[in-house]
Amino acid sequence: MTGSKFVYVTFIRTTPEKLWSALTTPEFIKQYWFDMVHEAEWKVGSPWKMLFPDGRVADAGEIAEFDPPKRLAFKWRNEWRPDLKDEGWSRCVMELEPAGEAVKLTVRHTIEVENSKFIDAVSGGWPKILSNLKSLLETGAVAMSQK
Template sequence: MSKSDESTYAYVSFIRTTPEKLWSALTDPTQMKEYWFGMHFETEWKTGAAWQLLFPDGKVADTGEILEFDRPRKLRLKWRNEFKPELKAEGFALCTIELEPYGDAVRLSITHTMERADSAFIRSVAGGWPKVLSNLKSFLETGLIVITQTDHAH
């Protein structure tokens, strides 16, 4: 498959925290609800486990499988949207989350890739990740949330 046959979204943020605290925020449902608009993951957090991202009302937003779980460095997820039929029809994407110490901060890299040119799902996550990660950064650095609502575009 050539690069023209896939869609990719990549985001890098530097968060003044420790890898352990960032990992905890990424995997703990209580913390996740604080910065992810009340949404959270339900999973066993181990390689091979199924996962669901749930809306505050309990409806399923996204699902997938944990392909790699290397605490507190790397998380690879098979990821599919479940609530928008046109996005679900595109199938599964791959999401890679990497944490790397960077001085007094952590470099957080997220890459979402789908083996489909001009993916509507990748366009959707490109609108959602910046909001979620801005809130995550604010949450870990100040305890405050900047963006308080979402249009559920993703």
């Protein structure tokens, strides 16, 4: 593949159904995604957007795949930084696989731009978000706050 990609794999001690719910329930997402609000109908083809706490649109796109509790994919574009928005559409795929007492979560974020500034940006954000998600599901508390 030409372009840029970010891949992150983590194992979370939970069930695929609970992890799926955590990935698709806006009130739960807000807890581990630093108060960002996600709006979607959670079906293929529906618009999706992520809003800052003040209501500004951070990222937007559409649901590309929706296969509970196995696979979720987004067509995704940054909407608030012109240099990132200019790179165009990316694709984010989340795959869930049972792994004994845990679930293997693989997040792949790709774009058809070499040396993408967008992928560089998400490479710093995804580990924090997914660490919070893992901690919240396993302990009931996030690992880090926005501040």
